[in-house]
Amino acid sequence: MTREHPRPLLQPTDDFDWIIGSDEPGAAQRLAQETSWALLDRVREGADPAVVDRVVGLASGSGIDDIAELWAGESTHSLAGVLWRLYLLRRVVAGDAEGSAELFRRGVAVAVTIDPVVAGVAEPVTPLGIAELCDTILRGAFTGDLGDALDRAASYCRIMSLGSADLADARDELDDAHAAHLTTRALRYQTLAQELHAGARRWRDGTLA
Template sequence: MTRDHQRPVLQPTADFDWIIGSDEPGASHRIAQQTSWALLDRVRTGADPSVVERVVGLASTGPGIDDIAELWAREGTHSLAGVLWRLYLLRRVVAGDAEGSADLFRRGSAAALTIDPVVAGAAEPVTPVSIGELCDTILRGAFVGDLGAALDRAASYCRIMALGAADLADTRDVHDDAHAQQLTTRALRYSTMAQELHAGARRWRDGSLA
């Protein structure tokens, strides 16, 4: 079936909660379910390190992330496709702005009053390289480890990033109101994603993830 729109281009750092439209939502949902479970089963069954690295690397290299987005971006946290997409999106944001992501994580870790920095487990010192490696590790764990643990780890990461974005917004208020508002919005998006990933982990554990 032909589509009336062009394949979307990701703008991950500016607006990472975009949604792609679908000509047939019911068919799209079925395809998302089938492809996500098939990919998870393929990776877990084969346990080929090269396959795992290719699957993880889709978020940071090449056009493969656009294909995943077109299949999975509409799905909610009740589905495997929805939670996997959120993990890929987190990694894509870092690929688009590793320095900014590392800065938010450092700020959020300093402000955190919970064990989230320990759960997220970024290597110290937090650098653009280490923040990318953390997201890769979370993604890799989703495919070859305990998916629930990977989702909880990603939720902790998001809570830290939300704190970091809010902290940076506070320091920018006097200088740039528009940027401060953008950061406040980003903090809310990270906070929402943290809740979604936590919900996905719970569904994985109780067997209700679609």
């Protein structure tokens, strides 16, 4: 039985207010599972660089709307959910590469963990470099070990969370509203980091749906 699904609204980068997670079972969930596994299997089996480039490039074009419609409501218990989060990170950079690069630079400067090494990015950190990093992470999900790609994305998110918090502190005395917005963004990146790390663990133990 065909079911109508509303097309999710992609918020502007400045808002970063996507709500990820769904408690609606049924056809939509099965379709999300089937399409995500079919895409992963097809790309891995073919290993055609041109195909991989097209799949990664969906994050920068109108194809992201189709991905969102299928996968945006899925949790990190599913392949669709973790792949959507990887696409989401790339989409955010596509919307504001300069701002993303600034947050990453700030995050690296205050990080006291190995996250900058795990995430990896060419120095100096530039908007192009951040976009290429996200492409590399997303490409790794289809051509390498998905668990490693998810852990790398989690490290990226932790760095972005630190950068957002650091910039919030710097803006606190100048613009309370902007500082509060950046603090919220820091929390969202931290949540994404936790979700991606959990997805990596499920991939490795074979419990990713």
